[in-house]
Amino acid sequence: MADLTLTIDGGTVTVPEGSTILDAVRSVGGDLPTLCHGPTLEPANVCRVCMVEVEGAGALVPSCSRVVDEGMVVHTDTDRARHSRTVVMELLASSADLERVDDRFSAWMEDHGADPARFTGATIEGRPAKVHDDLYVRDYARCILCYRCVDACGEQHQNTFAITVAGRGFDAHISTEFDVALPDSACVYCGNCIAVCPTGALEGKIAWDMKEAGTWDIDRQEVTRTVCSYCGVGCNLDIHTQEGAIVDVTSPEDHDVTLGNLCIKGRFGWSFVVSVDE
Amino acid sequence: MFGAGGGTSSYAEIEETDVILMWGSNAREAHPIFFHHVLKGVHNGARLFAIDPRRTATASWADLWLGIDVGSDIALANAVGRHIIEEGLHRTDFIDAATTGFDAYAEAVDRYTLEHAARITGVPASAIAELATAYATAGTAQLCWTLGITEHHNGTENVHALIDLALLTGHVGRWGSGLVPIRGQNNVQGGGDMGALPNKLPGFQDVEDDTIRSRFESAWDAAIPTRSGKHISLMNEAMDEGEIRCLYVLGENPMQSEADGSAMARRLEGLDFMVAQDIFLTRTAELADVVLPAAGWGETEGTVTSSERRVQRSRKAIDPPGSARDDIDILAGLARALGHDWDDRPAKDHWDELRLLSPMHAGMSYDRLEAEGGLQWPCPDEAHPGTPFLHGRLWDRPLTSKRAPFVATEFVPPVDELDHDYPIRLTTGRRLDSYNTGVQSGKYSSPRRIGGSIDLSSTDASNLGVEEGDTVRVISRRGEISAPVRIDPTLRAGLAFMSIHFPDDTDVNQLTIDAWDPKAGTAEFKATAVRVEA
Numbered sequence: 068m069a070d071l072t073l074t075i076d077g078g079t080v081t082v083p084e085g086s087t088i089l090d091a092v093r094s095v096g097g098d099l100p101t102l103c104h105g106p107t108l109e110p111a112n113v114c115r116v117c118m119v120e121v122e123g124a125g126a127l128v129p130s131c132s133r134v135v136d137e138g139m140v141v142h143t144d145t146d147r148a149r150h151s152r153t154v155v156m157e158l159l160a161s162s163a164d165l166e167r168v169d170d171r172f173s174a175w176m177e178d179h180g181a182d183p184a185r186f187t188g189a190t191i192e193g194r195p196a197k198v199h200d201d202l203y204v205r206d207y208a209r210c211i212l213c214y215r216c217v218d219a220c221g222e223q224h225q226n227t228f229a230i231t232v233a234g235r236g237f238d239a240h241i242s243t244e245f246d247v248a249l250p251d252s253a254c255v256y257c258g259n260c261i262a263v264c265p266t267g268a269l270e271g272k273i274a275w276d277m278k279e280a281g282t283w284d285i286d287r288q289e290v291t292r293t294v295c296s297y298c299g300v301g302c303n304l305d306i307h308t309q310e311g312a313i314v315d316v317t318s319p320e321d322h323d324v325t326l327g328n329l330c331i332k333g334r335f336g337w338s339f340v341v342s343v344d345e
Numbered sequence: 346m347f348g349a350g351g352g353t354s355s356y357a358e359i360e361e362t363d364v365i366l367m368w369g370s371n372a373r374e375a376h377p378i379f380f381h382h383v384l385k386g387v388h389n390g391a392r393l394f395a396i397d398p399r400r401t402a403t404a405s406w407a408d409l410w411l412g413i414d415v416g417s418d419i420a421l422a423n424a425v426g427r428h429i430i431e432e433g434l435h436r437t438d439f440i441d442a443a444t445t446g447f448d449a450y451a452e453a454v455d456r457y458t459l460e461h462a463a464r465i466t467g468v469p470a471s472a473i474a475e476l477a478t479a480y481a482t483a484g485t486a487q488l489c490w491t492l493g494i495t496e497h498h499n500g501t502e503n504v505h506a507l508i509d510l511a512l513l514t515g516h517v518g519r520w521g522s523g524l525v526p527i528r529g530q531n532n533v534q535g536g537g538d539m540g541a542l543p544n545k546l547p548g549f550q551d552v553e554d555d556t557i558r559s560r561f562e563s564a565w566d567a568a569i570p571t572r573s574g575k576h577i578s579l580m581n582e583a584m585d586e587g588e589i590r591c592l593y594v595l596g597e598n599p600m601q602s603e604a605d606g607s608a609m610a611r612r613l614e615g616l617d618f619m620v621a622q623d624i625f626l627t628r629t630a631e632l633a634d635v636v637l638p639a640a641g642w643g644e645t646e647g648t649v650t651s652s653e654r655r656v657q658r659s660r661k662a663i664d665p666p667g668s669a670r671d672d673i674d675i676l677a678g679l680a681r682a683l684g685h686d687w688d689d690r691p692a693k694d695h696w697d698e699l700r701l702l703s704p705m706h707a708g709m710s711y712d713r714l715e716a717e718g719g720l721q722w723p724c725p726d727e728a729h730p731g732t733p734f735l736h737g738r739l740w741d742r743p744l745t746s747k748r749a750p751f752v753a754t755e756f757v758p759p760v761d762e763l764d765h766d767y768p769i770r771l772t773t774g775r776r777l778d779s780y781n782t783g784v785q786s787g788k789y790s791s792p793r794r795i796g797g798s799i800d801l802s803s804t805d806a807s808n809l810g811v812e813e814g815d816t817v818r819v820i821s822r823r824g825e826i827s828a829p830v831r832i833d834p835t836l837r838a839g840l841a842f843m844s845i846h847f848p849d850d851t852d853v854n855q856l857t858i859d860a861w862d863p864k865a866g867t868a869e870f871k872a873t874a875v876r877v878e879a
Binding site: 313329 | 357381388406527528530533534649650653655660662666779780786790793
C-alpha cells in the first residue's frame with residue numbers, strides 16, 4: 068500500500084494509505100481525545116470529541132474516521148478545534164456520569180479546561196442502574212450513546228443484534244427489541260458490549276459492586292494472561308485479581324483469536340474456581 | 346490427519362475462504378468465538394453450508410441447510426464425491442500427483458447416486474448437488490466438523506469420508522483450504538500432543554516404534570511398555586471382563602460422561618480400587634477409594650493447545666484452595682511413593698524436556714510462546730515461525746513426501762435401530778452457556794440456562810399429546826429417565842434432542858448406547874433410539 072504524506076500542526080507525517088488523521092497523529096506520538104472510537108471497531112463517528120481542522124474543509128472533521136489524503140494540512144490545536152472539543156466534552160460530562168471513564172479522558176478534560184458545570188438542567192444522571200442478574204450491570208446513567216456496544220453486538224463482532232439506540236433527544240437510550248427485558252431478548256450474555264464500553268455504563272457485576280462499594284482498587288490489582296478453560300478455540304483471558312481473589316475476566320483486544328471478545332462461559336463461567344465445595 | 350492428529354488450518358483462513366462447510370458442528374453455540382471468524386468469512390462473501398440434523402443457530406446463518414438424518418453422513422459425503430466426479434469437477438492434477446487410492450474410491454462411491462443418497466439421508470438430491478458443485482468449484486474451501494461426525498460407531502470412517510472430499514477437490518494444504526475438526530475442550534488437542542493417547546508418545550510418535558521408544562527410554566531412564574494401551578472403550582471391556590481391576594481417573598467424570606451410564610456405574614462399582622484426581626467431588630470421585638484434590642484453571646502453570654494447533658501458555662493467577670495441589674505435584678508425589686525420586690520441577694522444566702523429545706514442539710520456548718502469543722506446531726527449531734496450515738507439501742512438484750490416501754467408506758446405519766417400539770431418534774449436544782456434565786459450568790448463574798429437557802418437534806409433541814413443560818418418560822433399550830418437554834422448532838418430526846449438561850436431573854447417558862468406533866473408541870452418543878411416553 069502506498070504511503071501518503073500530510074502536514075499536522077506544521078510537521079510532516081508519512082503514513083500508509085487508508086490511515087485516519089488520528090492514526091497519523093498517534094504515529095508521531097501525539098494524541099487526541101476519543102470516546103466512541105474503539106480499537107477493534109469501525110469508527111462510529113458520534114461523540115465528536117476528536118474534531119480537528121483540515122485546511123480547505125468548511126467544517127471540522129472527526130479525526131478518528133477521516134482518512135488521510137496526500138498533501139492534507141491538519142491543525143489539531145487551533146482555538147476553533149479546541150473550543151469545539153471542549154464544549155462537546157462539557158456537554159457530555161454534564162449530561163451523563165463520566166466518573167468512571169478511563170483516566171486518559173479525565174486528563175483530556177483537564178488539559179482542555181473543560182468545565183461541565185457550565186451546563187445544567189439536562190442530564191440522565193440519577194437513572195437507576197439495571198441490576199437484573201449476577202453477570203453484568205447496565206448503569207445507563209453513564210451512557211453517552213457512543214454506539215460501541217451496539218456495533219459490538221451487531222455486525223462487527225457478535226452478530227447477535229440484541230441492542231440498538233431507541234428514542235430521541237434525552238429519551239434516546241440503548242434498548243432491546245421492543246424494549247423487552249434482557250432475558251427475553253436476543254442477548255446471549257457474551258458481555259462483548261462490556262468489553263467495548265468506554266464509560267462504565269456496562270460493567271461486570273463484581274466490578275460494578277466493588278466500584279459502588281468503593282473497594283475496587285486498580286493499584287492493588289494484578290492481571291494474569293491465560294487461556295479459557297472451556298472449549299478448544301483457545302481464547303486468551305486476562306484474569307484480574309485483587310488481594311488473591313478474581314474480580315474480573317476480560318480478553319485482550321489485541322489477541323487475534325478474540326479481539327477482546329468472549330462467550331458467556333469464558334467471560335462469566337469461571338466462578339467454579341472459587342466455588343465453596345471445591 | 347495423514348499422520349499427525351490436528352486440524353490443518355488457522356482461524357484467520359476461514360475469514361478469507363470462498364466456501365465454508367459446517368458438518369455436524371453447531372459452532373455458534375459450542376465454539377462461539379470460532380464462529381466469529383466464520384461470520385467474518387460470511388460477511389466477506391463466503392457461502393456457508395450447514396449439514397446437521399437440527400436447524401441449529403449455526404444453520405440459521407447458512408446459505409443452505411442440509412437437514413441430514415442422524416448417522417447418514419457417509420451416504421451424503423459419498424454422493425457429494427460421486428457427483429463431483431460425474432460432473433468432472435475433481436482436481437485430477439492434484440489427485441494424480443499427490444494421492445493414492447482414487448480408483449477404488451471412485452468405484453466405492455459409484456452406487457451413491459443423488460437419488461440413493463437422498464433416500465438414505467433425507468436431504469433432497471438438488472441440495473446434495475448444490476453442495477457438491479459449490480465445494481468443488483470454490484477457489485478455497487474450509488470443511489469444519491465436530492462431534493456430530495465423530496460420536497458415532499463409525500466416527501473414524503465419517504472423518505475419512507470428509508477427508509476424501511478434500512483430496513478430491515484439492516481443498517487441503519493451501520491457505521484458505523483445509524480440514525478443521527474444532528476441538529471441544531481447551532486442551533484435548535494438547536492432551537493428544539503430549540501423548541495422552543493409548544498408542545502415542547508425545548508429538549504423535551508411535552509407542553510401538555522401537556527407535557522412537559528407545560529415545561524416550563534413555564531420556565527417562567525407564568522402560569516403556571512395548572505395546573499400545575487401551576482407549577476408553579477397550580478399558581470398559583477390560584473392566585467388564587475383570588482384566589482391569591484398578592482405575593486412576595484424572596479430570597474426567599465417566600460416571601456421567603460415558604454412554605450407557607448404568608453399565609458404567611456397574612463397572613466402576615465393581616473395581617477393586619479407584620483413585621479420582623479432580624477439582625470437585627464429582628459423581629465419579631464419590632465412588633473412589635482415594636480422592637486427590639487437584640488445582641484447577643487459574644491455579645496452575647503450563648500450556649494448552651487450541652484447535653488451530655496453537656500452543657499457548659496458561660498461567661496461575663490465584664492459589665488453589667485448601668489441600669488442592671498442582672497435577673504435576675501430585676504425580677511427582679505419587680512417583681516418589683512408588684519409589685521413583687522425581688525432581689520437584691516447575692512446569693517450564695517439564696516443557697523443556699518435552700521439547701527435547703517431541704520434534705514438532707522443539708522450537709517453542711516459553712520465551713517465544715510468551716512473546717509471540719503462542720505458536721502453531723510443527724515448530725521444529727527456534728528460528729521456525731510455526732505452521733499456519735498443514736500439508737502444503739502435497740502441492741510440491743514433484744512430490745517428495747508421502748502421498749495422501751483416499752479411504753473408501755460405506756454407509757452403515759446407527760447401531761441403535763429405529764423400530765415400532767423405539768421410533769424416535771434422540772441426539773445429544775451442547776448449549777451455549779453450559780459445558781459437558783456441568784461440573785464447571787453449573788457453578789455460575791446463567792440467565793439463559795434452561796436446564797435438562799427432552800426437546801421434541803411440535804409434530805411429535807402433538808402426536809404424543811404433550812405440551813411444553815409436561816414431564817414425560819424417555820425410554821431406550823438400555824434405560825429410562827423422566828424429563829420435561831421443550832418444544833423446539835429446530836427439530837423435525839422423528840428427531841429429539843437432549844443436552845448433556847444436567848446429568849443429575851436428566852441423565853441422558855442412561856439412554857445412550859456404548860456401541861463404539863473401533864479406531865477412536867468413541868461411543869455413539871449422537872444416535873439413540875427412544876420412545877417417549879406421556
